[in-house]
Amino acid sequence: MSDERIPIDRLLDLVEGTLPEDEAARLEATLDEADRREVAVQAAVRAVLGQLPGPELSDDERQRLRAAVRAELRVEEADPAPSGGRSVRRSWLARALPSAAAAATVVAVIAVAINLVGGTDSLQETPMAEVEAAATAEAAVVTAAPAPAAEASEEYADSAEPVATVTTIAMVEEAAAARAVEAEDAAPAAEAAAEAEMMMEEEAMAEAPAAELDAALADEAYEAVQMAAEAAAEPSDAALLGPGYVAFEVATDPPEDARAMLEMVEELIAVVEAAPVPVAELADLAGEEGLVCWQGAADLAGADGVILWMAPGLVDGVAGEAYLVVPGPEDRPGTGVLALFVYPDCRAVALRAVTDE
Amino acid sequence: MSTRHDSATADDSVLIRRYLAGDGRAFDQLMAAHEARVFAISLRILRDREEALDATQETFITVLRKAGSFEGRSAFSTWLYRVAVNTCYTMLRKKGRRPTAPLPDAHDPPDLSATDRFRSAELRPMLEDALATLPEEFGPAVLLSDLEGLPLQSVAEILEIPLGTVKSRVFRGRKLLAEHLGNLMAASGYPIEDEQ
Numbered sequence: 001m002s003d004e005r006i007p008i009d010r011l012l013d014l015v016e017g018t019l020p021e022d023e024a025a026r027l028e029a030t031l032d033e034a035d036r037r038e039v040a041v042q043a044a045v046r047a048v049l050g051q052l053p054g055p056e057l058s059d060d061e062r063q064r065l066r067a068a069v070r071a072e073l074r075v076e077e078a079d080p081a082p083s084g085g086r087s088v089r090r091s092w093l094a095r096a097l098p099s100a101a102a103a104a105t106v107v108a109v110i111a112v113a114i115n116l117v118g119g120t121d122s123l124q125e126t127p128m129a130e131v132e133a134a135a136t137a138e139a140a141v142v143t144a145a146p147a148p149a150a151e152a153s154e155e156y157a158d159s160a161e162p163v164a165t166v167t168t169i170a171m172v173e174e175a176a177a178a179r180a181v182e183a184e185d186a187a188p189a190a191e192a193a194a195e196a197e198m199m200m201e202e203e204a205m206a207e208a209p210a211a212e213l214d215a216a217l218a219d220e221a222y223e224a225v226q227m228a229a230e231a232a233a234e235p236s237d238a239a240l241l242g243p244g245y246v247a248f249e250v251a252t253d254p255p256e257d258a259r260a261m262l263e264m265v266e267e268l269i270a271v272v273e274a275a276p277v278p279v280a281e282l283a284d285l286a287g288e289e290g291l292v293c294w295q296g297a298a299d300l301a302g303a304d305g306v307i308l309w310m311a312p313g314l315v316d317g318v319a320g321e322a323y324l325v326v327p328g329p330e331d332r333p334g335t336g337v338l339a340l341f342v343y344p345d346c347r348a349v350a351l352r353a354v355t356d357e
Numbered sequence: 358m359s360t361r362h363d364s365a366t367a368d369d370s371v372l373i374r375r376y377l378a379g380d381g382r383a384f385d386q387l388m389a390a391h392e393a394r395v396f397a398i399s400l401r402i403l404r405d406r407e408e409a410l411d412a413t414q415e416t417f418i419t420v421l422r423k424a425g426s427f428e429g430r431s432a433f434s435t436w437l438y439r440v441a442v443n444t445c446y447t448m449l450r451k452k453g454r455r456p457t458a459p460l461p462d463a464h465d466p467p468d469l470s471a472t473d474r475f476r477s478a479e480l481r482p483m484l485e486d487a488l489a490t491l492p493e494e495f496g497p498a499v500l501l502s503d504l505e506g507l508p509l510q511s512v513a514e515i516l517e518i519p520l521g522t523v524k525s526r527v528f529r530g531r532k533l534l535a536e537h538l539g540n541l542m543a544a545s546g547y548p549i550e551d552e553q
Contacts, residue, residue, distance in 0.1 A: 008524060008525050008528045008529075009521050009524040009525065009528075011528065012524045012527060012528045013524075016509065018509075038532075041531070041532065041535045042528065042531050042532075044535070045503070045531040045532075045534050045535050045538075046503050046531065048538070049484075049488075049499070049503035049504050049534075050503060050506065052484055052485075052504060054393070054394075054397040054504065054505075055396065055397050055400045055401070055409075056393065056397075057392060057393060057396050061396075061406075061410060062392065064410070065392060065396075065410060065413060065414055065417075066385065066388050066392075068414050069388065069414055069417045069418055069421070070381075070384065072414075072418045073418060073421055073422065075381055076379065076381040077381055
């Protein structure tokens with residue numbers, strides 16, 4: 001075959017016209033009949049595909065799409081609202097949890113994760129300013145207006161109810177502090193929570209610059225997360241928290257750097273406790289189970305109480321993800337833990353959530 | 358040549374900063390700049406309009422949520438399209454299906470008189486079907502390169518694979534397509550590989 005005589009990439013360069021003229025001429029001179037035909041076929045397919053008109057969004061689809069993304073991200077409408085009567089698209093994530101509760105939970109998770117990490121200088125700068133200012137805003141939104149009613153057509157909406165506990169940062173901090181006090185060896189976490197409370201008051205008033213974590217910060221945060229994970233080895237006991245509280249703790253296996261962790265934590269809804277599970281098993285089981293909602297997880301739980309599902313790619317550049325859901329005990333409906341695994345390394349984001357209505 | 362690309366990248370960076378600062382118009386501009394292509398990529402991978410819309414929605418939500426961590430090391434569009442491709446294939450895997458459609462045994466073009474046969478409404482589905490038969494290994498490379506017209510280097514960045522691998526995948530993907538489209542291309546006067 002011609003491939004064996006002239007490397008494919010060289011032939012492709014010729015087809016693409018990316019070679020300098022003289023080099024292209026030299027290469028062409030070396031082509032035999034099979035090579036020439038190969039090049040011609042390549043060029044023909046390229047030309048055919050290049051002529052194929054692309055699919056287009058209709059005006060209605062475009063408006064629905066933008067409205068859905070805008071709603072999910074809570075972006076203010078720049079222009080007058082589009083004509084009424086159109087449904088807003090809802091992503092699977094929105095179906096899984098009311099968005100306000102999800103946003104509050106996510107922000108709370110970030111805040112607590114960072115709070116548990118404790119106060120290195122660099123941690124207290126931009127990330128805290130950003131996250132906590134956002135957290136305050138999000139918590140205020142949720143407190144003022146609890147999770148929006150789900151659309152009737154969305155099967156997942158109602159089922160998310162148990163997790164839609166209204167959560168404020170203060171509540172989360174209080175919960176973290178309570179747990180820290182309770183655990184004899186959890187002094188660092190309590191200290192971190194108290195310190196975080198002070199920082200939050202300061203930072204919430206500050207501007208939230210859109211700064212990025214630098215590598216040094218990531219390293220520091222990662223180390224701190226590991227320390228926090230050890231400090232939070234005690235299982236969570238939601239019964240101590242009282243109604244309406246959500247406790248989060250760093251549990252196991254943080255990802256390789258804090259930047260990645262923070263990015264993934266942003267995507268979590270209610271969270272995590274997990275030990276590594278073989279990726280292949282996760283993928284197979286997830287495919288069999290399909291997407292399930294939070295409450296549905298309890299219904300679908302097998303004898304081991306474990307449900308797996310896959311979610312569309314939330315972490316860019318990663319081959320895939322799977323969620324592991326472990327529903328809580330029967331007498332505690334709506335409680336449970338959820339873990340995010342990121343392929344191909346199958347690292348679990350190490351957070352856990354237990355809700356108690 | 359790269360000026361337009363660089364300029365688009367710079368524009369995107371500005372729009373992202375404005376979006377992060379709460380400018381709703383920047384959101385609209387970012388969407389307007391990229392939604393059509395993200396949707397096109399999604400539809401060509403998923404072959405289902407509603408699913409493609411879901412994927413497009415999910416892609417923008419994912420990317421814009423993380424816009425604060427965008428460092429500008431590569432073009433925003435590169436990041437966006439990467440998320441789009443990953444989202445689509447994750448959706449496909451989740452459903453445990455490939456977007457394949459059986460090809461007819463023969464591909465006699467129904468409208469040979471069409472000036473541009475490949476714009477002919479009758480032929481387009483065949484081409485789309487043929488594209489859908491490409492394995493995941495080759496499909497995205499061919500799609501991004503030949504249908505979306507992206508430079509191979511950009512395709513490499515989007516798919517996060519070496520340039521040489523992209524070239525190989527595009528080459529082999531086209532070859533597979535040529536085989537699928539054999540009769541169609543022969544009837545249209547395009548050269549056709551007769552071995553295999």
